[in-house]
């Protein structure tokens with residue numbers, strides 16, 4: 001089970017990298033570009049791996065997650081996925097959207113690292 005947790009953390013960190021990479025691509029694509037699908041893919045990976053980590057927690061003796069923190073991380077991620085889903089089909093993403101999505105990703109990284 002510990003190996004499974006490590007595999008899930010590995011994928012969870014790759015999902016974070018995908019979201020950061022998508023932010024870079026979105027900025028590079030310019031103002032009139034549509035929203036990159038990477039927001040949904042990276043966000044979906046974070047949700048699946050995060051929920052799976054919560055699922056394996058009861059089987060691990062020395063792991064004790066902070067559920068208040070995880071609940072807030074889920075809410076932040078649902079806002080990311082909701083905004084991405086709402087604007088994905090628009091011809092151009094509004095100017096505020098990439099910075100809002102990127103800021104919410106950074107917020108979740110901060111929650112993960114600074115709130116134990």
Ligand code: HEM
Pocket residue numbers: 005009012013016019046047049050051053054063065070073074077104105106108109112113
């Ligand atoms: C944008 C979304 C997210 C980002 C960027 C993110 C980022 C991170 C990062 C950087 C860590 C490693 C922290 C450390 O080792 O100190 C982490 C750990 C974790 N995250 Fe997330 N996360 C996100 C969403 C979620 C969601 C939605 C859940 C729950 C459903 C979740 C559950 C967890 C858990 C359980 C861990 C601890 C893994 C362990 O060390 O055993 N995350 N997250």
